[in-house]
Amino acid sequence: MYMAKAIILAKSVRHLTRANPRVGCILVRDGDVIGAGATQPPGGPHAEIVALNSCPDARGATAYVTLEPCSHTGRTPPCVDALIKAAVIRVVVACVDPNPKVNGAGLERLRSAGIRVDIGVLESQARALNPGFNRRMRGGLPFVRLKLAMSLDGATAMANGQSKWITGPMARRQVQRMRARAGAVITGVGTVVADNPSLNVRWDETDLDPGPLLPSDQPLRVVMDRSGRTPLDAQLFKIPGPVMIISQSASGPTQQAWADCGAQVVMLTAVTPATVLAELADAGVNEVMVEAGPTLAGAWMDAGLVDRLVVFQAPLLMGSQTRPLMHTPNWTELSDAVRLQLIESRAIGTDRCLEYSVEKA
Known part of the structure; x- marks a missing residue:
């Protein structure tokens, strides 16, 4: 008791x-x-x-x-x-x-x-x-949740990129709660350029009490940007809280400009899910949430580093002129398929949240 x-x-x-x-x-x-x-x-x-x-x-x-x-x-x-x-x-x-x-x-x-x-x-x-703390202490890496929102027929956006909003307000509120428990929220530069997201926790959209947290006490927002395309007027830089940009070929002036905007700039020889996760482990991050487009989502699944797949499915048919859930060009045989185990399925407003554990090879 x-x-x-x-x-x-x-x-x-x-x-x-x-x-x-x-x-x-x-x-x-x-x-x-x-x-x-x-x-x-x-x-x-x-x-x-x-x-x-x-x-x-x-x-x-x-x-x-x-x-x-x-x-x-x-x-x-x-x-x-x-x-x-x-x-x-x-x-x-x-x-x-x-x-x-x-x-x-x-x-x-x-x-x-x-x-x-x-x-x-x-x-x-x-x-x-404490799945993240346990995983980092035992295996050296944070616990990774990949969040996706899709229509009933598996689309994440129209072909022109339009995706707001596939899911309803209650599902988006749940995403805010997921961000709140994450140590880092990761996205790709393609999403930053196309959608200009904030990726912060909007406490007024949750039922959580921020307690002693200050507006700047946000999850670390991480942009995977190999070539240095993150714009200086990105919304990420305008919201209180830490930002990390991980790149491999951004020029010196670009790195300095990001730093002047308040970002921590990390240069790696290769920007991959594995190298990014190792960098975050060294920074003491326990739980990671990935919010990205089909290409980066597919890269994280292909790397075998996702522990939980959280899919918000809307009762919506978007047709054939759409973008897929994820892009995995290396999966060509049935043996490449990733097995999932359904942990929970629940209604959230008009949508359904499906949470899966990901079987590791």
Whole structure:
């Protein structure tokens, strides 16, 4: 019961933590909840500290935590030290922290201090809170969601590029929620030139509370631009929040002009899904959302780096003079097909959202 409450708390901050894992903590003494907390935005207190600060005295309490308390100093001091100082007598942990800097060390510190530790309560539910953090810590890369919107007959735009709006307002609201939980939103320069998107989270279009976030606390917006075509008057530069442009042949003056617009410019020998994802992993990004046209969407699927495919399907027939869902010229045999497993299908307004896990080769 108490761990389930901690998981609910962690879910409530999915859009706030980004670089940090989402964690919830409940403090219980004599059957009563005396403190509760969830991880705050990067630089802010972790769930255990929020919970301890919410009660005047935690002596003799049991702490229910969705992730192993940290034992190292990062932006904040170790949470295990705070729990030991607070004189809790037991810590119940859902899952071990996959971060090599922790990974059991926090549990050993607690045990060494004479605190009883129990592990594995609602482990799978707690692990599902942080797919990006878990994947980056174990596999070195962020978790990738590819978002697509299409008509019933599989079109993403008319041949002339017209695509606003295929889906309805409720589906677009859900896309805003998806952006809010992402550490980075990736698009291609073709989409920037054609559609001039902002790619930011518009909080007024969600039912989420931005809490302590500032207007500039946005997901990192990433443009894959091999040759340097991102225009200086792009909407991306006019909206508060970080922008990264990744290129391989942009000229020096173009790079400087982007930097003058506030963008972080990254030059790579090749701009591919794999190199971009590695760059974002080094930057500490846990979850990535790809919003792109058919060519770049196909490149991400072809690279085998998509973990979730999220398709918003509208009850709309657009005919044959249209653009396809994705462009995959290398897929010529049935054996090239990518297998998907349907995780969820739900109605969102007049549309349907289909979420698939992607089988990796």
